[in-house]
Amino acid sequence: MFRKGFFILGIASLFSYSIEAQSHYPGQHHSKFVLHDQLSSPIQAFDLHQIRLLDGRFKENMLREQAWIKQLDTKRLLHSFRNNAGVYTANEGGYFAMKKYGGWESLDCDLRGHTTGHLLSGLALMYAQTGDDYYKLKADSLVKGLAEVQTALNQEGYLSAFPQELINRNLAGKSVWAPWYTLHKIYAGLIDQYLYCDSKQALSIAEKMGLWAYKKLQPVSPEQRRIMLRNEFGGINESFYNLYAITGKKEFQWLAEFFYHNETIDPLKEGKDVLDPKHANTFIPKLLGLTRNYEIVGKGDADTIAAFFWNTVINHHSFATGSNSDKEHFFKSDELSKHLSGYTGETCNVYNMLKLTRHLYTHTGDVKYADYYEKALFNHILGQQDPATGMVAYFLPMLAGAHKVYSTPENSFWCCVGSGFENHAKYGEGIYYHDANSVLVNLFISSELNWKEQNFSLKQETIFPQNGQTKFTITAAPTQPLGIKIRYPSWAKSVVVKLNGKVQKLKNLAGGYISLSQKWKVNDIIEVEFPMELSLKSTNDNANKVAIMYGPIVLAGKMGTAQMNSPAPYSDPSVYNDYYKYQYHIPADIITSLHLNPQNITSTIEKVPNEALTFKTKAEGIILQPLYNIHRERYVVYWDMIHE
CATH class of the missing domain: 2.60.40.1180 (Golgi alpha-mannosidase II)
Known part of the structure; x- marks a missing residue:
């Protein structure tokens, strides 16, 4: 996400199907869709419900996610929606009796309600991944509450936790924090509920919301449209393509095309790297909507555009972890060593890059997409979650001596918390095709x-990857x-x-x-x-700034907890982007240089006996472990290499 009041380019979310057929993948072909994809993909994804995780680190993350989901109160999540509709009643305890969620779900935040949308998707995915009816029943209560709010608002199908005035501000080109982004999460969650959980009520709500949007945007002039699309609008185009495929209604196709962002996409058609200094998570999902349309119609240049974008991001804008961006923005191509900050690697970026990767893989079967998926899943997504609490990190800092900063249960609800509800519920997606x-x-x-x-x-x-x-x-x-x-x-x-x-x-x-x-x-x-070996991964712009890899796994140096904030390592940046004010207080004596022999790495790094995935540098005695396993402690990923 981005700072309140700024105009930026848009974001999106990948497609979801049903528990009966393809889910979160291209290639849908079942009875819940009026329109079937015309693209003939060589590779198909399995339904998430056909895959079950067995004991291991990924299942452990999923179980922690389940515990957090179960703690979330549906009435508290619905409170801002009911407050907007004026239907919160005394028999539910009264306004002051309801403990409000904070952070990006607080009643003075323009993004309020986005978490409920993400959670609807997360519950649907968890239901598919586990088959446990608990997640469907909890989602049913949210869907029922949203239907009641939509009826009470009585605004031609409009549904949100904020009034339409925020939409009006967007249409007028005034400062507002991404109302269409928030609506996208609700659309996507409702669609997931229909496709995974067979909730016809969820589809009905989404259709009514879509017809409201069609009527709202029909009178918008081309110039007004150009201005409003400069504000982050999420993956709303992809959701409308999905509604179009499900229902066959041309209104939704029109809406999807309305959100085609020429200023972003057209330069990519010409093979231009225009990523610097765009807001990354606004940019990435636009390609998902484009790709979704390509799958529906089965022709056009969208796949070429998306592949160019993917290759540009992966080869010129991504760290060894598979993550990208600095303070949420792309930077100049191949300048990684200049952007090793405490605010690199927004998790939502990786979430959306993995979605795009899955589309492109099924279109081509090219193994490079699976290689990237493995890298980003193990090094970033798996390590996003704090094993002690189940909370998640917004960023994956590349700053030497930094540490991960996690959300809090009551006062965060950032975008990466929302995508986190999905990330840890769908690990089965990328394993088999x-x-x-x-x-x-x-x-x-x-x-x-x-x-x-x-x-x-x-x-x-x-x-x-222990072996x-x-x-x-x-x-x-x-x-x-x-x-x-x-x-x-x-x-x-x-x-x-x-x-x-x-x-x-x-x-x-x-x-x-x-x-x-x-x-x-x-x-x-x-x-x-596959015998696994140590290797070095240098930044594109500095051959002597290196990360240490073991197979596909990034190893980081453990640097202890000296001068970490208390209660370490929480920051509780509960209001908008206060995490940019977070101070890491890195000790001056942190080691950032290593004696390494790139021609014979094992001469300078040795395996620690009887300790899984643990290594030690011979000269400095620095312990190296997978970055995904380092929590509540400082670390170093990129080192200045002193040649041995």
Whole structure:
């Protein structure tokens, strides 16, 4: 998100389908859609409900997310909506009896209500990921409350926690903090509720909201439109494309096209890197709406534009963690070493880049997209959550000696808190895909897949990235031959594959897939081992400013807790962007240089015996561990390399 009162470019959110078919992916083709995608994608995603996480770090994060979701009070979340409609009644305890949520959900914040939208999506995803009715029932109570508010407002379908005056200010080009961004989260959450949880009431609310928007925006002049689109409008275009595909109503197609932002997209058509100094999370989701339209119509230049944008961000604007931006903004191409601040790596940016990555992967099957997905998921999203509390970080600081700063249960509700409700509920999304005759394994995460259409089930057991070993067991087998394709990651230099204990002869498949195809039997076992090695990842603009990697995992130096704020490491930046005022108070004696031998890294870094994923520099004695595992402690990611 961005500061209140500034005009900036827009953001979005990826598509969601139903628990009965494709979800959060392109390629929808089931009965809940009047319009079916015309794009013929070579790769399809599995439904989230077909995948279950097994014990491991990702499931632990998901369980902590569940605990937090269960603590959130639906009445408190609905309070600002009811307050806006004037329907909060004494028999619910009265206005002063209701304890209000703070931060970006406070009644004086223009973004109030966005969390409820995110939570609707998070509950839908959690329901799909677990099958637990609790999450559907909790969402049903939110949907019912929103329907009551929409009826009480009686404004041609308008629904929000703030009055339409904020929309009017946006239309007039006046200072306002992103009303369409907030509405987008509500649209997206309601659509997810329909597609995952079969809530027809949620779809009805969203349709009424859409028809209100159509009537509201029909009279807007081209010049007025140009001005209003300079304010962050979220992924509203993508939500309208989704409503168009679900209902077939042309009003929603018109709305989606209305939010096409020429000032942002047109330069990309010409292959121009215009990212500096754009607000990153406003920019990224615009490509999602564009891509969603491409999937619906099956033609055009949108995929080329999105791929150019993706390559530009990944190759010229991203840190070793897969994250991007400094103080929420893109900076000049290939100037990473100049932007190692305490405000790098906004989590919402990664959330949206992963969504775009999934679209582009299914369009092409290119493994580079899966490689990036792994990097960003393990190094950023997995480590966003504080294991002690379940709270989440807005930024992933690259500043040497900084630490992660987490949200609070009552007084934050930033955008990255909202996207966090989704991030930790949908880990199953990126693990498996399929083509017509094969399962594709893209991530090494303990999980089970049930491809019921093929009568095929697969169990994956791994402690990756503690080592590069993964074991697959066939738990249900079809009568016909079926392919299993296992990603050969870009960081791997070799691989050993065993089928029922017998080593398989393989060609060099770097940058592709290990392909096994046969008539499988129950209890067939595939064992894969990718030896993991240390490597250095330098910034594009400074070969001697390096991050240390172990396979795809960023290792950071543990720097202790000296001079950390109390209660460390909370800041409670509850009002708008007070986190920019956060002071890290980094001790002057923090070590930021290492003696390293890039030609023989193990001569300068050694593995610590009997400690998982723990290394030590030989000269300085600095302990290195995965960045995702370092919490409530200072760390260093990028080092000044002293050549050995």
